[in-house]
Structures are given as C-alpha cells and as structure tokens.
Amino acid sequence: MLSESARMTTAREASYRIQYPNSRERAVKVIALDPVAATVLEPISKGAWHGAAFFTSLNFAATATPGQGLDAWLKDVTGHAMNLISEVAASDFVVVITSVGEDARAVSVIADACKLHNKTLVGLIVPREGATDADVTASLADLRPYARMLVVASGADYIEAMLTALRA
Amino acid sequence: MLRKEQNDYLTQTGPGTPLGNLFRCYWMPALLAEELPEPDCPPVRLKLLSERLLAFRDSEGKLGLIDEFCAHRGVSLWFGRNEECGIRCPYHGWKFDVSGQCVEVPSEPVESGYAKKIKLKSYPLIEKGGVLWTYMGPPEKQPPEPEFEFCTVPLNQTFMTKRLQESNWLQAMEGGIDSSHVSWLHRGDLSNDPLFKGAAGNKYNMKDLSPVFEVVENDGGLLIGARRNAEDDQYYWRITPWVMPCYTGVPPRGDHPIHGHFWVPIDDESCWAWSYDYHPTRPLTEAEVSAMRDGKGIHVKYVPGTYIPAANKNNDYLMNRAAQKAGKTFSGIEGIGMQDASLQESMGPICDRTKENLVGTDNGIIMARHRLMRAARALAEKGTIPPGVDPEHHKVRQAALLLKHDVQFKEGAKEALKAKKGVRQTSV
Numbered sequence A: 001m002l003s004e005s006a007r008m009t010t011a012r013e014a015s016y017r018i019q020y021p022n023s024r025e026r027a028v029k030v031i032a033l034d035p036v037a038a039t040v041l042e043p044i045s046k047g048a049w050h051g052a053a054f055f056t057s058l059n060f061a062a063t064a065t066p067g068q069g070l071d072a073w074l075k076d077v078t079g080h081a082m083n084l085i086s087e088v089a090a091s092d093f094v095v096v097i098t099s100v101g102e103d104a105r106a107v108s109v110i111a112d113a114c115k116l117h118n119k120t121l122v123g124l125i126v127p128r129e130g131a132t133d134a135d136v137t138a139s140l141a142d143l144r145p146y147a148r149m150l151v152v153a154s155g156a157d158y159i160e161a162m163l164t165a166l167r168a
Numbered sequence B: 001m002l003r004k005e006q007n008d009y010l011t012q013t014g015p016g017t018p019l020g021n022l023f024r025c026y027w028m029p030a031l032l033a034e035e036l037p038e039p040d041c042p043p044v045r046l047k048l049l050s051e052r053l054l055a056f057r058d059s060e061g062k063l064g065l066i067d068e069f070c071a072h073r074g075v076s077l078w079f080g081r082n083e084e085c086g087i088r089c090p091y092h093g094w095k096f097d098v099s100g101q102c103v104e105v106p107s108e109p110v111e112s113g114y115a116k117k118i119k120l121k122s123y124p125l126i127e128k129g130g131v132l133w134t135y136m137g138p139p140e141k142q143p144p145e146p147e148f149e150f151c152t153v154p155l156n157q158t159f160m161t162k163r164l165q166e167s168n169w170l171q172a173m174e175g176g177i178d179s180s181h182v183s184w185l186h187r188g189d190l191s192n193d194p195l196f197k198g199a200a201g202n203k204y205n206m207k208d209l210s211p212v213f214e215v216v217e218n219d220g221g222l223l224i225g226a227r228r229n230a231e232d233d234q235y236y237w238r239i240t241p242w243v244m245p246c247y248t249g250v251p252p253r254g255d256h257p258i259h260g261h262f263w264v265p266i267d268d269e270s271c272w273a274w275s276y277d278y279h280p281t282r283p284l285t286e287a288e289v290s291a292m293r294d295g296k297g298i299h300v301k302y303v304p305g306t307y308i309p310a311a312n313k314n315n316d317y318l319m320n321r322a323a324q325k326a327g328k329t330f331s332g333i334e335g336i337g338m339q340d341a342s343l344q345e346s347m348g349p350i351c352d353r354t355k356e357n358l359v360g361t362d363n364g365i366i367m368a369r370h371r372l373m374r375a376a377r378a379l380a381e382k383g384t385i386p387p388g389v390d391p392e393h394h395k396v397r398q399a400a401l402l403l404k405h406d407v408q409f410k411e412g413a414k415e416a417l418k419a420k421k422g423v424r425q426t427s428v
Helices: A004-008 A035-045 A084-089 A106-118 A134-144 A157-165 B004-013 B018-023 B169-176 B181-184 B188-191 B203-206 B286-293 B311-319 B323-328 B337-347 B360-382
Strands: A028-032 A052-059 A072-076 A079-084 A093-099 A120-126 A149-152 B027-032 B044-048 B051-057 B063-067 B101-106 B124-127 B133-135 B159-166 B210-218 B221-229 B233-244 B248-250 B258-267 B272-280 B399-404
Touching: A004 B311, A004 B337, A028 A035, A028 A157, A028 B051, A035 A052, A035 A157, A052 A084, A052 A106, A072 A084, A072 A106, A072 B169, A079 A084, A079 B233, A084 A106, A093 A106, A093 A134, A093 A157, A106 A120, A120 A134, A120 A157, A120 B360, A134 A149, A149 B051, A149 B360, A157 B360, B004 B018, B004 B360, B018 B360, B027 B044, B027 B159, B027 B258, B044 B258, B063 B124, B101 B399, B159 B286, B159 B337, B169 B272, B169 B337, B169 B360, B181 B221, B181 B360, B188 B203, B203 B221, B210 B248, B210 B360, B221 B360, B233 B286, B233 B337, B233 B360, B272 B337
Parallel strands: A028 A052, A028 A093, A093 A120, A120 A149, A149 B210
Antiparallel strands: A052 A072, A072 A079, B027 B133, B044 B051, B051 B063, B124 B133, B159 B272, B210 B221, B221 B233, B233 B248, B233 B399, B248 B258, B258 B272
C-alpha cells in the first residue's frame, strides 16, 4: 500500500488543490527616492497593478531633518500630494527605488514612518548610466540601515518583475 | 507569484523548450564516476532534461553517453553487452561505439556499409572530480570544461553524492538560495550535526532569527548575503552564491568542509540533487567522510543499491512526531537533505506558483527566476551565451564572515568569494 505522502505528491493529487484565493490584495507603496528613479517608475506605474501606489517624489518640512522629521508628503504620478505617514500606515509594505549614485538619504524619513507603523521596507537600487562601483557602495550605504531586503539590480526591468512577484 | 505561463517557462526543460535550451548551454553532472568504475562495466541508463540515455565505459575506458534505444527495433541498450569497444544489442546483435556510431549490423554484409549509415544521438561525457559531466547542446557551442572548485581539488579533498528528488528542479533549487529557512527548518542540526556543529558562527544563527538580506547580481548569477547582528559594530554575513542555472553554495561553518548542490532536471517532475563537500586546503578526514557516507550534513542515507533516499515519500520520510515535539528536529524529519526534500516534494511534482505569496525577503528567489527568464529569452532571440557558461564564473566561493556595519558585503568579502588554489575558505 502506498504511504500517504506517496499518494499526496502525485500530479493528480496536485490537481485537487483548492481553487479559492489564499490572499487578499496588497497595498504596496512604491517610492522613487530621486529624479532618475522617478523617470524609471513613471511608465511602470501605468501598468495594471492590484494594490500598488506609485510616488515620484518625497518632500518633508524644512524644519525636519532626515531621521527625525515625519512631517512629510509624497507626490504620486498624477501630481497629488499625499501624507507620508497615512500612506505608510495604510500599506502592507513599502518599496523604495533609487538610482545608483543618486542621493538616497531621504529614505531615513520613510524608514521612520515604516518604523512607526511596523512596516517592512524593501530597497531596490537600479542602474544609472556612467555610475561606478563606488556609486553602488554609496547607494547601499544610504539604504542599508533601513531596508529589510536590499537588491542591486542590473536593469530597471527588475522593478516590474519584483512587484509582480510580490502581487503588488 | 508567477503567472502560469511563466511557471511553465521555468519548469519545462525538455528538448526545444526555452529553459531546456538554456540548460543545454552548460556542462552538467550526469553520473558519479563510481557508477562506471571500469572498462566494460555494466552500462547505466539515465534520463536528463527529459531525454532517455545510456552511459557506458568501453573496453579502452572511453566514456559514452548515447540514445538509450537501439536504432533497429527500439530495444533498450541497457540490456546490451558491453564488449570489445561497444555496446551490443542483445536482440539482433547490432553494436554501437561511444559516439553512438553503429559499427556492426550482423544481418547485413560488412561490404554493404549499412552500419555506417546508422548513428545514435550521443553527447560528450567527461570525468572530472569524481563526477561524469555531460554537455547536451550544439557541438559547435560546447564550452570549456567546468571549473567549480570542488571538482578541481585533489580527489581526497572532495566528496560527492547524489539523491533522487521527486519534484521539479526549480522548487529544489530555490531551496538552495532561500537562506531564510535555515534558522527554522534546520535549527536542530546546527548544534548536532557533526559537519556543522562547533562553528563559532552558529551562535549568530541561533540568536538572530530575523536575518536581513542583500541580493547582488554577479557575473555568473547572484550573491545572496544574509546578515545577522554580531558583537560590537559588526554583522555576521553568510553569503550564498548561485551560478546559473543550477549551482548553489552553502556558506561554510568553521573549518568544516564547504558544501553545496547542483539541481539537475531528470524530467519536469524529478531531479537529481547533487551534494558536494570539499576542503580547499586539506584532505577530508576519515571522520568527515564517514559522516558524509552515513547521511550527515547535506547527504542522505540510501535505499541500499540505489540513490533513492532511505527516508522518502514511500515511508512518509520516516516522520518522527515525538522528535518534532521534543524539539530534536523542527519538522520531524531527520537530516538536512530530507528536511528540504520532504517539504519540496510536498509542493507536488511541479509547484503551482500562481498561488504563492512571496515577501520582500524572497527577493533572492525572485531575482533568480528573473535572471533565468532573461537569459533564456536572450539565448532564444539573440543567441546570447548565458551567464555561468564561462568557467571563470565557476570560481566563486561561499563565505561566512564578520564585517563592520558600514562595509558592503560584496566589497568586504571580495577576496573571500574567490576560489583560490591552496587558500582556505573564509569562515567563522
């Protein structure tokens, strides 16, 4: 007689896996940290996403300093300003995108918001023409203290691949 | 999550499929050298990338890997007689050499030249590091021989086993780059297994169950760094290399031998999990080899006379609920190899990735899939040679080390990640 595992691991048994959805839509906030990343993000935002919202810039109060200030606004791709804290609070996780060598220090403001609401921050570094290894190192240094997962991709096409894989 | 068509793309490796064409760009482990130990020994039938093949070593010691079936009436040549520099079909006596060339058709006059017109498909088969490797792609694109460190050190410094895994290759390989499962599924083995225990770095694994990950593309594939908190201003980094399409390395522990895997598709519903262990600078000790033969570390015990794990799906992997409850093992299954295999086989023969829910820390898996698809497309559309074919890409090592907080692991571990003859692995 076949063991239970032997019976249950056949292709036929796999076909009986129930077809009900096992998850709900994710609210993912995707934030470009610099103008180059914003340019990359804009066409991606026009895709058919489930619960992803795309933001092309971050502004925070002049009195605030990175790492301390939470009085901040995000601008979405249509130009609407949204409150950073509210957006992060309503998210399942946050993805920040930066281009190699660009100033990504604003991530600390987003990280503070994530910390406040206990949200995971994923950092993605995409290539930029003319960038050097030292630029990659600098970008990693900006994001490392805050990101739970950091990815250095060799092409911007990875943004779409990653967001699709994460059901964004 | 993958769409169904993406999942099919990555899991189908038969002839003519995009991933099948990608796999056919590389040298791959086909058999252990021990399976064809001497001239005129019994032939071995095997299936690779959904092709039924026969391997044999002829009277002069030459290796052959040919179509399994006789060109005459389709009999399996496994029943053949391996004699006088060829394999002879027992049905009507047709004989083939290691290149698949038919050299004798007894019913036809030699002068007719009939035999010369019959040739079975064959692939090159070479021996290196105790492994017989094959290349199943176009002959004109055959790459230089593999240079993975485990197959270039002296034979007394390396040990290789293989085990049958009854699942698609991709779900098996993804386990090899999924560093976050180690602290859970294998937690009991860090302190008990003779090939893991005692390493200073183990304490960091046990203390910090929430590693932080960095994924960086490398020439041949990926480097996946998992960092955990260590003393002072340091992180404990465990760096896993993935060389395309199916080589993964496990970061080392102390002075224990280095280990890792190849995940080679047999067909779309099964694969060979190859497990290597080697030390770059010293022979393996008797105790180490004995432990490996006994199924410790990443190796398994076998059903005698086979490469089928003794704990397998036919005996529910010898599930031990008491050991699970007592915390001796986390899953109730003994041994790292079968802890992984039992769960990966439970996904079904081909994992349905349309239903999975990945999280940010799964980016190593996401990136590996992305690179495989990108490489397969570039090969199909432009004929681009994929990463991992160049033997220089094989000269990568896994590493475990402490680095200051502000050091990037790819930079800080640059030398540690290079395979260098006579240089010990970097390990904590």
